[in-house]
Amino acid sequence: MIDLRLLREDPDRVRASQRARGEDVDVVDALLSADERRRSSSVRFDELRSEQKALGKLIPKAAGDEKAALLKKAGELSAAVKAADAEQDEAAAEAQHLLLRIGNLVHPDVPLGGEDDFVVLETAGSPRDFAAEGFEPKDHLELGQLLGAIDVERGAKVSGSRFYYLTGVGALLELALVNAAIAQATAAGFTPMLTPALVKPRAMEGTGFLGQAAQDVYHLEKDDFYLVGTSEVPLAAYHMDEIIDADQLPLRYAGFSPCFRREAGTYGKDTRGIFRVHQFDKVEMFSYIAPEDAEAEHARLLEWEKQWLTSLELPFQVIDTATGDLGSSASRKFDCEAWIPTQGKYRELTSTSNCNEFQARRLSVRMRDGKNVRPLATLNGTLCAVPRTIVALLENHQQADGSVRVPEVLRPYLGGREVLEPVAK
Template sequence: MIDLRLLREDPDRVRASQRARGEDVALVDALLSADELRRSSGVRFDELRSEQKSLGKLIPKATPEERAELLQKADRLKAEVRAADAAQDEADAEAKRLLLLLGNIVHEDVPVGGEEDFVVLETHGTIRDFGAEGFEPKDHLELGEALGAIDMERGAKVSGSRFYYLTGVGALLELALVNAAIAQATEAGFVPMLTPALVRPRAMEGTGFLGQAAENVYHLEKDDYYLVGTSEVPLAAYHMDEIIDADKLPLRYAGFSPCFRREAGTYGKDTRGIFRVHQFDKVEMFSYVDPADAEAEHRRLLDWEKQWLTGLELPFQVIDVATGDLGSSASRKFDCEAWIPTQGKYRELTSASNCDGFQARRLSVRMRDGKKVQPLATLNGTLCAVPRTIVAILENHQLPDGSVRVPEVLRPYLGGRELLEPVSK
């Protein structure tokens, strides 16, 4: 959530942020009114409680005649205090409800617009000219089936559409990617983590995934658990309700977990293969930092993602995501998009988001610097979303005979194998 002081002192900035996101600007004024009512009802309750305490001191000293009148007044005050307390709780609950609906304040440098209004910041690598090499590239599913690596048919039979099996070298390729990603993250100072895939509502709400993203979250109603769509959720909640000494920052974690997404609203999009699926594995970087270091850490996360994709020898571009395509928690987000030859375009492989103090306030994660205690900043960055990375590797490194060259960075994790070769029928 945002800092309420910012809302009170500069509501126009908050309105501008909501407008840029394409969200309801009227929410800002509703929250201002609710906050004012919350504060005034608190003042009224405190005044009545003070009067009640003062009256309580007078009663023992009063004469019998005065005591009867004072006791009647005490009864009236008791009812008023009870009503004021209830009004204060109601006003506080409404202010909190509205505050949770408000997105993070977007960074001033974020391009304004929707999904297609991103700005390309840089490009890396060379896009292969398959025509010049004398063959037409196959898509990842055709390659994966020939390699004995991907089985969509049985995935659909067992679990339905957008499910799959990784088999043989496909399974080995996933394990190689995960091990290589964790190795890079560990070398960079991240603590490797295996995180829960089921979380309580507060963890999911605290990270901002029960707002605009709620339609893509799986909810187990009987037990009131949520399946995470990213290990960002359990990593953000790891230090929930804790105060961390400033000299221990930054804290960096690399989480590996299964991820689950309903993919609501994507009917007919990316239905072939494993680019957009309901379940996948991912290695996620997560940082807790001093707010003053948040922007620099954001760039560091992006640099680690660029290092990873460069090591996989993939052509990619870095984009500054537009305001209307940000998640509610992010003030700014950079995506790395890899070139997918058979689609003839760049597609998202990694994201790096700066959430400032937005998640920390919701989850009550604070830092202590001397006597000062304040929310810290959280950031997250995808290092390896496995299925999409496999898509990019198969398509970009394919050879005319249907085999696939293994990037050097992965060979130590595949027993030194240089090629993935088609299996015999």
């Protein structure tokens, strides 16, 4: 959540951020009103309690009519204190509810607009010219079927649309990707983590996934658990309600977990193959750091993602995501989009977000800096979302006979295999 002091001091900045996101601006004024009511009712409660305590000292010394009058006054004060306390609690609850509806403040350099208004920051590598090589590229699903690697028909039979099996070399390819990604992250100083896939409501809400993203979240109502859509959630909540000494920062974790997304509102979009699915595995980087170092850490996370995609020998571009396409917790987000030959365009493979203090305030994760205790900053970055990475690998490294060349970085994790060969025609 944002800092309430900032809201009081500069409400126009918060209104501008909400407007840039395409979100409700009126909630800012509603929150200011609720906050004022909370503060005034708190003052009123303190005044009444003080008067009540002073009166309580007078009653034992009084007698007769004076004591009766004081007792009557005490009864009236008791009722007034209860009413002020209730009003204080009600205003505080309303303020908290409204505060949770306000997204993180957008970084001033983020481009304005919606999904298509991103800015390309750089391009790495060049797409292959398949025509010059004399053949038409196959899409990832056709290649996956030739390799005996992907089975979406039985995935749909067992679980429904947008589910799949990775079989044979497909399963081995996932394990190779995960191991290679974890190896890179570990070499960069990240602590590997296997995280829970089920979390309590506070963890999901604290990371900002029960606001605008709630429609994509699976909720197990009977047990009141949520299935995570990313290990960012359990990693952000790992230090919930803790104070971390500044000399321990940065803390960097690389989480591997299954991820679950309803993909609400995307029906008819990316329905072929495994590009957009309901369940997948992912390696996620996550950093806890001092707020003043957050922008530099964001740049580092992006460099690690670029290093990963370069090692996979994939052509890609880096974009600065526009305001209307940011998650509620991100102040800025960079995406790395790999070239998908059969789609003829770049598609998101990884992303990294700077959430500065937003998640830490909601989850009560703080740092002790000398005598001061203050919120720290959190950042996240996808290193390897497995299905999409497999899509990009198969399509970009395919050969005319339907085989697929294996990038060198993955070969040690595939028994030295240099080429994935078709098993069916």
